Amino acid sequence: MRKAIILAYIAQPLNNSRLKKFTQEAVAAGALLICADSAGEAALAWDLLPHWLVGDMDSIAPAVLRELTARPSVKVDSHPAEKDETDLELAIERALSEGATEITIVGGVGGRLDHTLGNLYLLAMPSLARSKARVRILSENEEVFLLSPDDSPLLLEGKKGELVSLFPFNGDATGVYTENLYYPLRHETLYFGPSRGISNVMLAESAEISLEEGRLLIIHTFAQS
Structure with missing residues (x-):
């Protein structure tokens, strides 16, 4: 079983958070870490480097983007801003292409209601159903399954x-x-x-x-x- 952690939008990447502890422990145990666009900022705040940075890079801080792209260990999957998929959807597809069978989406709820609903509906992606990967969304206060x-x-x-x-x-x-x-x-x-x-x-x-x-x-x- 290959585990993948996808960092989605996190409003405040707190140092004493449940999300930081979970993500650091999972990556230390060998999980694949994928960041959707500005979630790369949370990774750096938690002293982590993603294996993949995915998205159109329209919301990540330019200084963080330069730092991550300068790291040889960080692979970048860049997409145009005008696209049919959200950055999180692209990150999920990346996790599946890397062979992930268990996916935890960290963050991605709260903030804009349309983004929250869209992220919940991503749990019903046909590619997830075909892969039979286990997936959940994990926030500071709850976890979500379909x-x-x-x-x-x-x-x-x-x-x-x-x-x-x-x-x-x-x-x-x-x-x-x-x-x-x-x-x-x-x-x-x-x-x-x-x-x-x-x-x-x-x-x-x-x-x-x-x-x-x-x-x-x-x-x-x-x-x-």
């Missing part, structure tokens, strides 16, 4: 009392089954539109979710430390 029947069951690890929300994605989700959540679902349907699946609660340090048809967008909110 679960399909082929991926079931999903094991969430966390703390008792943490929130888990289930959103049917682009249609009804049927045969939804959960373990160790306060409001249990036993092969039930979550309908596209109503908010029944929001704010469930973990009863233990792990919870399990599966479904038979459709897809679920799952948001696991971490306890504030």
Whole structure:
């Protein structure tokens, strides 16, 4: 299994953050590090060098871009500003072309709502489905998964009392089954539109979710430390 970390937009790359700790530990363990455009700034702030810098380079600070492109170990995948894909989408495609089978997108939520929604929808990219790569979005306060029947069951690890929300994605989700959540679902349907699946609660340090048809967008909110 080859792991890839994709740094997306991070508003404030804090030194004491969950994201910094996770990224540094993953890269030290051998994960591929890909930065989407201005996320190269977060990498440098965390004393990391990406293996790939991907995007149109329209938002990264010029000084950071010069520093990264001057490093022989950093490969640059540059694209024109007028393109059909976002920088994050291009970074995901780069991770897949490098053989990644487990991808964590670090950041990419918060800030502009259109970018946040667009990044969530990238979890449904056809190339990700074809590759069968495991993928999640990790922010400072939550992690996000898109679960399909082929991926079931999903094991969430966390703390008792943490929130888990289930959103049917682009249609009804049927045969939804959960373990160790306060409001249990036993092969039930979550309908596209109503908010029944929001704010469930973990009863233990792990919870399990599966479904038979459709897809679920799952948001696991971490306890504030």
